Amino acid sequence: xTTAGSVLAPTRAGAGAAGTTTAARPGQGFQxxxxxxxPFLALFSxxxxxxxxxxxxxxxxxxxxxxxxxRFIGLDNYREALDDPLMWDALGHSAYFTLLVVPCIAVxxxxxxxxxxxxxxxxxxxxxxxxxxxxxxxxxxGNLWQWLFNPGTGMVNHVFxxxxxxxxxxxxxxxxLVIETLWWTVGFSFLLYLAALQSIPAHLxxxxxxxxxxxxxxxxxxxxxxxxxxxxxxxxLQILASLQVFDQAVVMMDFGPGPENSTRTFVQYTxxxxxxxxxxxxxxxxxxxxxxxxxxxxxxxxxxxxxxTEEAGR
Amino acid sequence: MTTAVPVKSRRPWTPGQIVLTxxxxxxxxxxxxxxxxxxxxxxxxxxxxxxxxxxxxxxxWTVQAWKALLATGNITDWxxxxxxxxxxxxxxxxxxxxxxxxxFARTEFRGKAVLMGLVMSGLMVSPAVLGVPLFTTVQQLGMxxxxxxMILPQCAPAxxxxxxxxxxxxxxxxxxxxxxxxxxxxxRVFFTIVVPLSRPSLAAVGIFTFIxxxxxxxxxxxxxxxxxxMTMPNGIATVMNSYGIQWAQLMxxxxxAGLPLIVVFVFFQRQIxxxxxxxxxxxx
Numbered sequence: 001x002t003t004a005g006s007v008l009a010p011t012r013a014g015a016g017a018a019g020t021t022t023a024a025r026p027g028q029g030f031q032x033x034x035x036x037x038x039p040f041l042a043l044f045s046x047x048x049x050x051x052x053x054x055x056x057x058x059x060x061x062x063x064x065x066x067x068x069x070x071r072f073i074g075l076d077n078y079r080e081a082l083d084d085p086l087m088w089d090a091l092g093h094s095a096y097f098t099l100l101v102v103p104c105i106a107v108x109x110x111x112x113x114x115x116x117x118x119x120x121x122x123x124x125x126x127x128x129x130x131x132x133x134x135x136x137x138x139x140x141x142g143n144l145w146q147w148l149f150n151p152g153t154g155m156v157n158h159v160f161x162x163x164x165x166x167x168x169x170x171x172x173x174x175x176x177l178v179i180e181t182l183w184w185t186v187g188f189s190f191l192l193y194l195a196a197l198q199s200i201p202a203h204l205x206x207x208x209x210x211x212x213x214x215x216x217x218x219x220x221x222x223x224x225x226x227x228x229x230x231x232x233x234x235x236x237l238q239i240l241a242s243l244q245v246f247d248q249a250v251v252m253m254d255f256g257p258g259p260e261n262s263t264r265t266f267v268q269y270t271x272x273x274x275x276x277x278x279x280x281x282x283x284x285x286x287x288x289x290x291x292x293x294x295x296x297x298x299x300x301x302x303x304x305x306x307x308x309t310e311e312a313g314r
Numbered sequence: 315m316t317t318a319v320p321v322k323s324r325r326p327w328t329p330g331q332i333v334l335t336x337x338x339x340x341x342x343x344x345x346x347x348x349x350x351x352x353x354x355x356x357x358x359x360x361x362x363x364x365x366x367x368x369x370x371x372x373x374x375w376t377v378q379a380w381k382a383l384l385a386t387g388n389i390t391d392w393x394x395x396x397x398x399x400x401x402x403x404x405x406x407x408x409x410x411x412x413x414x415x416x417x418f419a420r421t422e423f424r425g426k427a428v429l430m431g432l433v434m435s436g437l438m439v440s441p442a443v444l445g446v447p448l449f450t451t452v453q454q455l456g457m458x459x460x461x462x463x464m465i466l467p468q469c470a471p472a473x474x475x476x477x478x479x480x481x482x483x484x485x486x487x488x489x490x491x492x493x494x495x496x497x498x499x500x501x502r503v504f505f506t507i508v509v510p511l512s513r514p515s516l517a518a519v520g521i522f523t524f525i526x527x528x529x530x531x532x533x534x535x536x537x538x539x540x541x542x543x544m545t546m547p548n549g550i551a552t553v554m555n556s557y558g559i560q561w562a563q564l565m566x567x568x569x570x571a572g573l574p575l576i577v578v579f580v581f582f583q584r585q586i587x588x589x590x591x592x593x594x595x596x597x598x
Contacts, residue, residue, distance in 0.1 A: 036417025036504075037429065040410040043470040046455075047448065048436045055447030063450075115341065119334045120325065127583055129342035132349065135575040137529040137547030140568035144352050147561055152366045155351050183348065195591040244442035247531045251551055267442045271536070274446035283446040294438045 052291070059285035065278040077285035087286055089261065090269035091293075093174070097265065098242035100178045105238050106231060108186050113193035114223075127194070134187035142251025145180040149252075167252060170262035177263055180248055185241075189234045196230040197223070236301050243294060246271075266290055356380065356566035363562045379562035389567060391542055392549035396528055396571075399464050399545055403527040406469040408520050412512070415478030416504055420490070436472035441533045449536050463537045464545070468527055474519050481515045482508065518589025521582060528575055546571040 059077055063070035081087050116126040133141060148154050149166035157164055166176040200223065208218050246267040249258070257264035264272075270290065274283030351370065355363050356379050358372040383389055417423075418430050441448055448467060449458075457463030485508060493503045509516070531547045538544055541553050550567045554560075579586065 033417050033421030033423035033426065036421055036500075037414045037423075040414035040433075040470065040475060041429065043406075043410060043466065044433065044436060044472070047451070047467040047470050048439050048472070049432070051444050051448040051451045052439060054451055055444050058447055058450065112341070115334065115338055119338050120331055121335065122338075124583060126338050126342065127587065128580065129345050131579065131583075132576060133345065135525065135529075135579055136568070136572040137550075138531050139547040139551035140571050143551065143555075143564055143568055144348055147355070147565070148348055148351065153364050153368050153561075155347075155368060155370075158368050183345070191587060191590055195587055198587070199591050240438070244440060246442055251531075254555065255552075267445070267532075271445055274449070275536070280446055280450060287444050287446055291438065291443050294443055295435070298438050 055284045055287055055291075058281050059288050061281045062279075063281040063284070065275065065280055070281065073281070077282050078289070080282065081286050081289060086261075086264075086269060087266075087289075090264050090266045093262070093264060094243050094245060094266040097174065097177065097181075097245050098239055100174070101181050101242045102235060102238045104178070104182055105186055105189055106234050108182060109189035109193050109234060110227070110231075112186065112190045113197055114219075116190075116194055117197045127191075130190050131187035133184045136184065138184070138247035139251050141180065141184040142248040145176070145183070145248075146252045146254075149176050168259050170258070170260040173253070173258045173263050177245075177249055177252060180252065181242075181245070184248065189238065192230055192234055193227065196227055200226045232301075232305065236298075239297060239301075240294065243297070352565040353569060356562055356569060358562055360560055360562050363565075379560075379566045383563050383566050383570070388541060388544075388549055388553065389546075389570065392544055392546045393570075395461075395543060396546040398461065399468075399534070400524050400527040402461075402465045403468045404520050404524045406465070407471060407474055407523045408516060410469065411471065411474040411478055411519065412509065412516060413504075414475045416482050416508060418475070419479045419482035420485075420508075421500065433472045433475055436470070437476065439472075441467065441536065445532070445536055452537060457537075459538055459540050459543060461543070464534050464543070467533060467537075468530065471523070474523065477519060478512070478515060481512060485511055514585065514589045517582075517585050521578070521586055521589065524578075525575055 058070070060072055060074060061070040062073050062077075112130050116123065116130060119126060136144070146167065148156050151157055151163070151165050151168070154166075156162070156166065164172055166172045204222050204226075205218055208222055213221065244267055245265050249263050249265050250256075250268060253263055257268065266286075267290075270283050270287050273279050273286065354370055354372060357375050357377065359374065359376055359378060362372060362374065414433075418426065418433075452458060452463050452467060455463075457466070489507055489511070490503050493507055498506070528545075529547060530545070531551065534545045534548045535552065538548070541549065544553065550564070550571055554564055554567060
């Protein structure tokens with residue numbers, strides 16, 4: 001909590017001391033606090049917790065889409081899922097996509113933010129240019145790139161003098177998806193980095209300058225360390241978002257699984273099982289498996305983060 | 315490559331700045347090129363749009379695609395649907411997540427820690443992760459193919475609660491204490507002191523919720539089949555594609571779907587960046 005944005009962070013000591021007085025106020029406790037969180041919790045229970053529990057229940061049945069006459073079949077769905085090559089393929093595609101996209105986004109967003117931060121003129125213009133793709137709906141961005149990657153009539157091959165069958169050849173389809181995603185989503189991480197850069201106190205740089213540090217040294221010794229937390233956040237958000245990739249993949253592949261099923265993602269497979277094959281029980285089982293994977297990733301991050309703060313605290 | 319930078323310079327151009335600006339312009343050109351091509355395509359005739367080899371500028375400029383798009387009628391419905399859904403989602407999210415963020419940050423009640431843990435676990439659940447069970451839930455509630463079904467499931471974003479919770483923790487307690495001593499209640503303090511103080515954070519949360527909701531594809535795609543109820547991104551992706559792709563029209567439709575947010579961003583970008591910095595998202 002003691003990095004760039006700490007201007008806003010609470011002063012721990014003061015907060016703790018004042019906290020006890022507030023908590024001790026009679027009549028200001030449970031009721032009021034409870035009512036503050038109640039509206040959110042109502043929506044949250046109905047549309048997050050309940051579906052999660054219902055998913056667990058459905059995953060143990062052979063429910064179809066109409067939700068009638070489901071039979072309890074125990075762990076059969078899970079057993080089937082673990083032996084299902086299509087599920088593993090889909091999981092592999094989502095994981096591969098994540099591995100490709102996340103490092104690229106982090107590096108690219110950082111470079112763009114450094115660029116926009118250091119150009120003195122026309123700040124708003126650079127912000128707009130780098131962020132504008134993120135403002136497009138995923139389907140629009142997907143259609144646009146489907147069109148750009150079109151082998152005959154598309155601009156990509158035309159500009160680079162290529163003859164690549166981007167969307168119809170299994171060896172290029174994933175790459176096309178990654179390129180589209182970089183262009184479309186890097187703006188969000190760019191904005192996070194830019195805000196973080198702007199909140200690094202100027203006096204740090206001035207002090208370093210007085211000590212004779214050049215621009216390169218200032219970047220290595222001040223900027224990068226100060227950006228460590230935001231980098232962690234960008235990577236975490238991006239991993240969770242990339243594992244859940246769906247929109248651009250289906251749009252660019254005309255709602256199909258891509259050439260030789262090479263871009264069918266995990267979310268897509270879940271929805272196909274649920275809504276196309278009407279196997280709600282099975283779809284719920286693989287959704288739960290997916291939830292467990294996402295939770296494991298998130299917990300691993302928290303665990304790593306805790307270890308690091310403990311180290312820093314020593 | 316020209317640099318369209320407004321020249322209200324106070325400081326002289328240094329060689330370093332010139333290099334950086336040229337670099338910035340080049341990168342911007344790469345970012346804008348796909349959009350420019352989409353725009354030019356929308357101004358070609360359908361036959362020219364699919365001509366091989368392709369070319370940037372239309373030989374014959376025409377607004378035929380835009381006219382045809384508006385004439386089909388659906389697009390105005392989709393626009394209104396998008397607007398209704400996004401405005402409702404943003405209003406509800408701002409209200410419930412500000413209240414919840416404050417409740418968790420500054421009030422005490424039984425079971426707070428457990429509930430907070432539960433909300434944090436919600437960070438991992440989204441329509442992408444649990445789409446099928448969420449759909450059957452909404453189906454049970456009789457909300458398939460309704461505005462309610464599109465709006466309400468988007469209104470429980472744990473992430474926004476967490477962001478505001480973090481922010482409210484940083485609001486100086488002394489301000490609230492003073493108001494309590496003057497006899498103000500919790501609600502009064504919240505609405506007259508805390509909310510005005512948090513305007514930049516609330517603006518950031520609101521804007522990002524609006525962007526996410528306007529651009530949301532997956533959930534409306536699952537919950538609506540009726541073309542009259544579709545939102546802009548869905549209508550364009552699912553209905554227009556199913557006629558066989560007419561590229562000029564598709565590009566025009568895409569630009570129409572994207573334009574409102576681009577306009578919003580142009581006007582509010584300073585607040586957005588300030589808001590991101592202010593929520594503590596960027597620096598914690």
